[in-house]
Amino acid sequence: SSSNNVLARALADLLSVDRIDADTWDDFEATLIASDLGVGPTTELTDALRKELSVDGVADPETARRVLRSELLRLVDPTLDRSLNLDSEEGKPAVVMVVGVNGTGKTTTVGKLARVLVADGRSVLLGAADTFRAAAAEQLITWGERVGVSTVRGPEGGDPASVAFEAVASGAENGIDVVIVDTAGRLHTKTGLMDELGKVKRVIEKKAAVNEVLLVLDATTGQNGMMQARVFSQVVNVTGIVLTKLDGSAKGGIVVAVQRELGVPVKLIGLGEGVDDLAPFDPEGFVAGILGE
Amino acid sequence: MFDTLQDRLSDVFKGLRSKGRLTEADIDATMREIRIALLEADVNLSVVKGFISAVKERCLGLELSKALNPTQQIIKIVDDELVGILGGETRNVRFSKRPPTVIMLAGLQGAGKTTLAGKLASWLREQKHAPLLVAADLQRPNAVGQLQIVGERAGVHVFAPQPGNGVGDPVQVARDSIEHARRRLYDVVIVDTAGRLGVDAELMQQAADIKEAVNPDEVLFVVDAMIGQDAVNTARAFNEGIGFDGVVLTKLDGDARGGAALSIARVIGKPIMFASNGEGLKDFDVFHPDRMASRILGMGDVLTLIEQA
Ligand SMILES: Nc1nc2c(ncn2[C@@H]2O[C@H](COP(=O)(O)OP(=O)(O)OP(=O)(O)O)[C@@H](O)[C@H]2O)c(=O)[nH]1
Ligand SMILES: Nc1nc2c(ncn2[C@@H]2O[C@H](COP(=O)(O)OP(=O)(O)OP(=O)(O)O)[C@@H](O)[C@H]2O)c(=O)[nH]1
Numbered sequence: 001s002s003s004n005n006v007l008a009r010a011l012a013d014l015l016s017v018d019r020i021d022a023d024t025w026d027d028f029e030a031t032l033i034a035s036d037l038g039v040g041p042t043t044e045l046t047d048a049l050r051k052e053l054s055v056d057g058v059a060d061p062e063t064a065r066r067v068l069r070s071e072l073l074r075l076v077d078p079t080l081d082r083s084l085n086l087d088s089e090e091g092k093p094a095v096v097m098v099v100g101v102n103g104t105g106k107t108t109t110v111g112k113l114a115r116v117l118v119a120d121g122r123s124v125l126l127g128a129a130d131t132f133r134a135a136a137a138e139q140l141i142t143w144g145e146r147v148g149v150s151t152v153r154g155p156e157g158g159d160p161a162s163v164a165f166e167a168v169a170s171g172a173e174n175g176i177d178v179v180i181v182d183t184a185g186r187l188h189t190k191t192g193l194m195d196e197l198g199k200v201k202r203v204i205e206k207k208a209a210v211n212e213v214l215l216v217l218d219a220t221t222g223q224n225g226m227m228q229a230r231v232f233s234q235v236v237n238v239t240g241i242v243l244t245k246l247d248g249s250a251k252g253g254i255v256v257a258v259q260r261e262l263g264v265p266v267k268l269i270g271l272g273e274g275v276d277d278l279a280p281f282d283p284e285g286f287v288a289g290i291l292g293e
Numbered sequence: 294m295f296d297t298l299q300d301r302l303s304d305v306f307k308g309l310r311s312k313g314r315l316t317e318a319d320i321d322a323t324m325r326e327i328r329i330a331l332l333e334a335d336v337n338l339s340v341v342k343g344f345i346s347a348v349k350e351r352c353l354g355l356e357l358s359k360a361l362n363p364t365q366q367i368i369k370i371v372d373d374e375l376v377g378i379l380g381g382e383t384r385n386v387r388f389s390k391r392p393p394t395v396i397m398l399a400g401l402q403g404a405g406k407t408t409l410a411g412k413l414a415s416w417l418r419e420q421k422h423a424p425l426l427v428a429a430d431l432q433r434p435n436a437v438g439q440l441q442i443v444g445e446r447a448g449v450h451v452f453a454p455q456p457g458n459g460v461g462d463p464v465q466v467a468r469d470s471i472e473h474a475r476r477r478l479y480d481v482v483i484v485d486t487a488g489r490l491g492v493d494a495e496l497m498q499q500a501a502d503i504k505e506a507v508n509p510d511e512v513l514f515v516v517d518a519m520i521g522q523d524a525v526n527t528a529r530a531f532n533e534g535i536g537f538d539g540v541v542l543t544k545l546d547g548d549a550r551g552g553a554a555l556s557i558a559r560v561i562g563k564p565i566m567f568a569s570n571g572e573g574l575k576d577f578d579v580f581h582p583d584r585m586a587s588r589i590l591g592m593g594d595v596l597t598l599i600e601q602a
């Protein structure tokens with residue numbers, strides 16, 4: 001894509017001058033910004049690069065690229081544990097809640113995740129706690145049918161917390177391994193809806209512990225992703241991020257800042273609308289994507 | 294949260310006594326702050342660059358006034374330029390002289406097309422039009438059902454001859470809807486299409502085929518206000534792949550600054566026509582460039598104060 005060309009050009013510029021001037025560094029920074037990395041991480045990254053290149057003396061293109069890649073990788077932190085925690089108490093299902101702003105890909109992610117878990121030999125039940133959006137439950141049920149799992153739903157416009165509770169209770173009764181609860185999209189600025197989400201979680205916890213709260217972020221999201229992550233984390237204690245729509249041209253750079261500030265790792269990525277388009281997050285692949293490699 | 298441009302510039306000018314003119318160093322520092330503020334508002338990088346040089350030009354010749362402090366004066370310049378790019382007047386829907394008027398919606402997955410279809414229908418109905426919604430997203434699970442519910446809420450008919458979920462040909466549905474509208478005397482046809490990525494050539498072609506089948510009076514590109522630096526790539530891909538006439542920004546009820554509006558308006562040069570600000574049928578307004586400018590700068594009230602000074 002064009003942002004990669006910009007990076008290539010910026011790198012070439014960077015290396016074609018003996019003393020790298022301020023404008024060149026500006027261009028270089030700007031290139032990273034094009035991946036939605038944000039001004040803060042970009043500045044940090046370029047400072048680190050600048051320091052390292054000056055210590056090593058004159059740099060060749062390969063060295064610069066290698067240093068950049070390793071600095072980026074350090075920001076993304078390959079050492080984080082990105083596995084899903086699905087250990088549950090005896091006789092109770094593990095519970096995964098899927099949350100996020102409108103239209104990021106929550107329901108789709110629930111379907112794809114169910115597919116992965118079923119393939120892994122686990123029994124799965126879906127809870128349609130989006131009782132608000134038009135045909136949201138039907139959409140989830142269709143996903144359930146695609147991947148061969150049942151869905152617990154309630155009446156349209158009903159109380160999402162009680163649907164979630166029902167799903168978990170039914171999961172416990174039927175010896176289900178994992179219950180995945182889909183929730184309605186909500187903007188983090190809507191306090192009423194955020195309170196409702198907190199309640200959904202608390203009500204589930206009367207029945208079983210919530211193992212994972214996955215925040216679904218759309219890779220096309222810009223700097224607003226940080227606000228989303230902050231508020232959702234405050235309200236329901238997010239344990240992992242799913243970065244969706246990485247099959248498009250957006251790079252999803254915002255997750256770098258999100259992961260760093262909140263310490264919440266990106267665990268999964270969405271790569272399409274099909275049942276198999278969910279993958280574990282791979283730091284090296286992600287960095288390569290930002291660098292257009 | 295991010296500092297507003299106001300805060301940033303106030304910091305720059307902290308030590309400044311009224312000097313009649315800004316020094317070059319003042320101006321450079323100012324431009325740096327404006328650049329950061331715009332990038333944090335998700336304005337596209339290339340747009341930021343062009344924008345900064347235009348603003349810089351105006352700041353260089355600036356005679357500092359007594360009524361306003363330098364921060365206020367520069368913010369006013371920035372705001373002027375923003376509004377200029379975002380477009381002076383809003384453009385309304387062009388109705389066809391020979392009904393039905395056809396409006397086609399296109400955009401990325403989850404942008405808010407189906408929701409917008411309902412809002413448009415309800416808005417048109419209030420204006421005594423007879424809109425027909427067309428379910429031409431036969432791909433996303435239960436997209437047809439979603440549109441049917443939306444149509445029910447808006448009190449308008451939905452043309453949905455195919456069940457969707459992978460069954461049926463959206464181009465055929467779109468084509469047939471026009472004949473259906475003619476026969477039943479609907480005067481506006483709103484075609485909801487599946488979400489698609491800018492990089493998906495096959496689906497982009499499908500959208501182009503739908504366009505050809507219905508010959509729309511308006512193709513609206515629907516875009517989420519939270520979108521980041523990729524907005525321009527995406528808008529360009531849709532404009533090249535399908536061609537659109539206007540833009541609708543959605544999810545403006547959140548706190549995204551919405552720099553995409555500026556980026557798309559600047560690079561594609563198509564007007565932003567509507568603003569969507571909620572999930573309800575009525576959460577919808579014509580686009581106001583001045584409000585958008587304040588929003589990108591993160592300062593609603595400040596500008597009003599400056600105007601009054
Ligand atoms: N290309 C692509 N599209 C995706 C991906 N994940 C989801 N989508 C699409 O994005 C759109 C929205 O997905 P949903 O799963 O309905 O999103 P949601 O977050 O549940 O939406 P709400 O419940 O309305 O807030 C649909 O058209 C999905 O097919 C992905 O990884 N890649
Ligand atoms: N808060 C808010 N939510 C919105 C707005 N417009 C749409 N939504 C929500 O965003 C989500 C996606 O909206 P849809 O209308 O399904 O989007 P779409 O573009 O048709 O999605 P696909 O058909 O999957 O590509 C839903 O949860 C909507 O309720 C808006 O202006 N504000």
Ligand SMILES: [Mg+2]
Nearest residue numbers: 106107130136
């Ligand atoms: Mg959903």
Ligand SMILES: [Mg+2]
Nearest residue numbers: 406407430436
């Ligand atoms: Mg839709």
